[in-house]
Amino acid sequence: MPKKQKFEWTDELVMEFARANTEGSYRFNGESKISKKLEIFKNQKEHQPKGQICCMCDNKFDGYGNNAEPLKAGICCDCCNTEVIMARVMGTLKTITDDYEKNKSNGKTNI
Numbered sequence: 186m187p188k189k190q191k192f193e194w195t196d197e198l199v200m201e202f203a204r205a206n207t208e209g210s211y212r213f214n215g216e217s218k219i220s221k222k223l224e225i226f227k228n229q230k231e232h233q234p235k236g237q238i239c240c241m242c243d244n245k246f247d248g249y250g251n252n253a254e255p256l257k258a259g260i261c262c263d264c265c266n267t268e269v270i271m272a273r274v275m276g277t278l279k280t281i282t283d284d285y286e287k288n289k290s291n292g293k294t295n296i
């Protein structure tokens with residue numbers, strides 16, 4: 186059981202809440218009231234894991250981290266996650282272009 190941390194608002198947390206808020210209510214168990222969202226956010230932060238090691242840069246980070254696939258199997262920090270997202274976008278793009286090229290050589294151009 187992780188130790189409960191005292192919650193204090195920092196600039197980073199305010200930014201994170203603002204960002205999470207734009208992701209929609211699914212991030213807050215479907216709640217749409219701001220007071221409820223704040224409560225859930227605080228609760229998540231108080232119980233979040235601390236000092237996880239990023240599988241990509243080996244740095245310590247707080248929070249749940251991100252799935253590092255397809256670059257690595259494991260959890261990565263938010264910083265490395267931009268790289269992971271880029272790799273996924275590029276991967277999807279490649280699938281689309283490959284499909285397009287395949288269809289084109291078969292005489293189908295509308296995908």
Ligand SMILES: [Zn+2]
Nearest residue numbers: 239242262265
């Ligand atoms: Zn990292």
